[in-house]
Amino acid sequence: MATLVFQGDLVLYADGRRVTAIEAQTGRRLWDVPCRPGFKSPADIFVIQDAVWIGPDFAEARDLRTGKVKKQTAVLAALRTAGHHHRCYREKATERYILGGYRGIEMLDLVDQEHWRNNWVRGVCQYGVLPCNGLIYAPPHACGCFMEAKLRGFWALASKRSRTEGRGPRTGDRLERGSAYGEVVGLSCDPSSTDGPESHERRQTSRRAGSGQGLRSIRSQAEPRAGKVSFALNSQPSTFNPSADWPTYRHDPLRSGSTDCRLPARLSTAWQAKVGGRLSAPVIAGGILLVSSIDSHRVVALDAGTGQPRWTFVAGGRVDSPPTIWNGLALFGSADGYVYCLRLTDGELVWRFQAAPENRKAVACDQLESVWPLPGSVLVLDGQAYVAAGRSSYLDGGLWFYSLDPRSGRLLHQSRIRSKLPGFLPPPRQDSHAQQIVQNATDYKTFLAPDRSDAFSMGGALLDVLVSDGRSVYLRQLRFDRQCRLQPTGGRHLFSTSSLLDDAENHRSHWVIGTGDFSRIPVAYSWIANQFQGAYGSYLARPYGLMLAFDKRNVWGVRRVYRKNGYLLFHQDRQPFAAEEQSRRDFQPKTPDVKLPAWSWSTDLPIHPRAIVRAGDFIVLGGTPLPEQPLADLEELAACYAGRRGGRLHVASAENGRTVAQFALPAPPVWDGMAVADRRLFFAATDGVVRCLAAASDGKSDLSSKSDNE
Numbered sequence: 001m002a003t004l005v006f007q008g009d010l011v012l013y014a015d016g017r018r019v020t021a022i023e024a025q026t027g028r029r030l031w032d033v034p035c036r037p038g039f040k041s042p043a044d045i046f047v048i049q050d051a052v053w054i055g056p057d058f059a060e061a062r063d064l065r066t067g068k069v070k071k072q073t074a075v076l077a078a079l080r081t082a083g084h085h086h087r088c089y090r091e092k093a094t095e096r097y098i099l100g101g102y103r104g105i106e107m108l109d110l111v112d113q114e115h116w117r118n119n120w121v122r123g124v125c126q127y128g129v130l131p132c133n134g135l136i137y138a139p140p141h142a143c144g145c146f147m148e149a150k151l152r153g154f155w156a157l158a159s160k161r162s163r164t165e166g167r168g169p170r171t172g173d174r175l176e177r178g179s180a181y182g183e184v185v186g187l188s189c190d191p192s193s194t195d196g197p198e199s200h201e202r203r204q205t206s207r208r209a210g211s212g213q214g215l216r217s218i219r220s221q222a223e224p225r226a227g228k229v230s231f232a233l234n235s236q237p238s239t240f241n242p243s244a245d246w247p248t249y250r251h252d253p254l255r256s257g258s259t260d261c262r263l264p265a266r267l268s269t270a271w272q273a274k275v276g277g278r279l280s281a282p283v284i285a286g287g288i289l290l291v292s293s294i295d296s297h298r299v300v301a302l303d304a305g306t307g308q309p310r311w312t313f314v315a316g317g318r319v320d321s322p323p324t325i326w327n328g329l330a331l332f333g334s335a336d337g338y339v340y341c342l343r344l345t346d347g348e349l350v351w352r353f354q355a356a357p358e359n360r361k362a363v364a365c366d367q368l369e370s371v372w373p374l375p376g377s378v379l380v381l382d383g384q385a386y387v388a389a390g391r392s393s394y395l396d397g398g399l400w401f402y403s404l405d406p407r408s409g410r411l412l413h414q415s416r417i418r419s420k421l422p423g424f425l426p427p428p429r430q431d432s433h434a435q436q437i438v439q440n441a442t443d444y445k446t447f448l449a450p451d452r453s454d455a456f457s458m459g460g461a462l463l464d465v466l467v468s469d470g471r472s473v474y475l476r477q478l479r480f481d482r483q484c485r486l487q488p489t490g491g492r493h494l495f496s497t498s499s500l501l502d503d504a505e506n507h508r509s510h511w512v513i514g515t516g517d518f519s520r521i522p523v524a525y526s527w528i529a530n531q532f533q534g535a536y537g538s539y540l541a542r543p544y545g546l547m548l549a550f551d552k553r554n555v556w557g558v559r560r561v562y563r564k565n566g567y568l569l570f571h572q573d574r575q576p577f578a579a580e581e582q583s584r585r586d587f588q589p590k591t592p593d594v595k596l597p598a599w600s601w602s603t604d605l606p607i608h609p610r611a612i613v614r615a616g617d618f619i620v621l622g623g624t625p626l627p628e629q630p631l632a633d634l635e636e637l638a639a640c641y642a643g644r645r646g647g648r649l650h651v652a653s654a655e656n657g658r659t660v661a662q663f664a665l666p667a668p669p670v671w672d673g674m675a676v677a678d679r680r681l682f683f684a685a686t687d688g689v690v691r692c693l694a695a696a697s698d699g700k701s702d703l704s705s706k707s708d709n710e
Helices: 075-079 200-209 432-437 444-448 525-529 634-641
Strands: 003-007 010-014 018-023 029-034 045-048 051-054 060-063 069-072 097-100 105-109 116-118 130-132 135-138 155-157 175-177 267-274 283-285 288-293 298-303 309-314 324-326 329-333 338-343 349-354 361-364 367-370 379-381 384-389 399-404 411-417 473-475 478-480 493-496 511-514 538-540 547-550 554-560 567-573 587-589 601-604 607-615 618-625 647-653 659-665 669-677 680-685 689-695
Touching: 003 045, 010 045, 018 051, 075 097, 075 105, 283 324, 283 669, 298 329, 324 379, 329 384, 511 547, 525 538, 547 607, 554 607, 567 607, 607 647, 618 634, 618 659, 618 669
Parallel strands: 607 669
Antiparallel strands: 003 010, 010 018, 018 029, 045 051, 051 060, 060 069, 097 105, 105 116, 130 135, 135 155, 175 349, 267 689, 283 288, 288 298, 298 309, 324 329, 329 338, 338 349, 361 367, 379 384, 384 399, 399 411, 473 478, 493 511, 538 587, 547 554, 554 567, 567 601, 607 618, 618 647, 647 659, 669 680, 680 689
């Protein structure tokens, strides 16, 4: 494919081998020079201020009419990090910048010396990015490089604001107290202990009056609405066993998706409740089930025993994952930049805390939300509530990390994760030391530049649900102590290479129980992880899969396979998390004497799984059915994947994977949308309905089922 550029009365033509300048009127050739194409893309030619820049190196600026070299630069080559080929799309340019696409977006400043490397953002294959309207548009991609920090989705990025970003509001403006502040049974909220400059007397007066700066009362929306669940406030919950709760996302701070609570082998529908909208996973404690209707900003409470509605609360933005229930409180974050605390019994506001450093909005997925959103799930560990706000450590001043007193909302600790953009870093003197560190995965910039970027891994962070190993708190690969201080190395914990809430099932997305250290790998991690025995001289030495559930010594997971049904269930032994263990990279060299991790057993799955939990002796998977011949009927396969053929529940033995039972469901669970409590299975479905399955009375089930025992 050739490149053709018209500039004034000249035509520039590049055929992948040479660039030729031709007079448009006469066809006379003025000059030509060698060129080369990009990776799976034509050669790039940019004419800026009558200078011709030729890619992919852009090391010279030539005179438009003569072709003579006017300027030479090695900046772009120095900005790029070592490693594999150029991205598979073309570069772009403006009057001031050439936007390279070698790793992400390398900004070559043609006017000043504001050169920057941005490996944390890239464009879609073949097209790349688009500079327009004073913004840079970055379309979605499926790349597996730089999983620690690279943005996912469709982004419009602007230049940095002129004033200092992210300084945060005054301390006293962050906490707002609601009508139930200090009134939750068993809690002692001393207003004098909350942060802020106001005196104890002023706080008490403001709370009673429901006024005062930053202290307005916000009540739950308790009236019925058209198409919404009705409410019955202050009713007593039905009988429920509190020792078998599922009080937070994936059951516990480790996000294990595992409980010792057993399920009966034969299930039947106990109740169902229409909540509406796109639902989160449910949580259950104290006889109350909480679920969020994500896009309508609602947190809805149902009686866990009967499914009867109890209350709803409307937040100021999306609530993308379920609240955490703790000591009679319901805590959750929202895309409006706030952390909320409600009284569990009636949904009245106890407090809310502004985690966003300032009240600034952006449009995200067709809704207005904070520039610094929060996940819905709040991590509560030993009486402290941990939350993070933001999107990327490279954007808008970074990510903010907090520890709060869940009873009062008082700020205990905070920190900020802010990544510095690497600029032009000239190479050091090429002595023997410099020569030794240059290789496929690294170069001198890996060790000297602030992003620590090698070929496929880099520094930085993205927002996700917080996770613990029982001692530390983790934001993806980053480890924090209980005082929100970033620690230099991490221990093993559950994380996702995209997000635990990511339901796209990208083939380069995996859940891993590891440290999150993917540095120094020879190729993109998915090239190795998608091979059962490793590849390219390396292997992933951790349990991983599409989704996982685990206890102290066992991991059960789902892996994608290249055969008929495409999914299997496996079991693998694992070592318990240790108080202090040596941090090591998740990928290790594959040598002849290395014993690779082995599964105890594996079995093909007859469903497309979308959720997994361990309940006592059972592994329960929820998803969609598969056609008899998946590859022969792609239209039927698409209909099944979309949930138009209903859902399926697959119950297997945790000991050997043998099928215990299978059930047909009216609709499949949402991604990771199941929970087990009080010998009942609860799940949020794609049709906006929350369902509860319990032991079938008299052994009869209203769900069509089959079992290996039949």
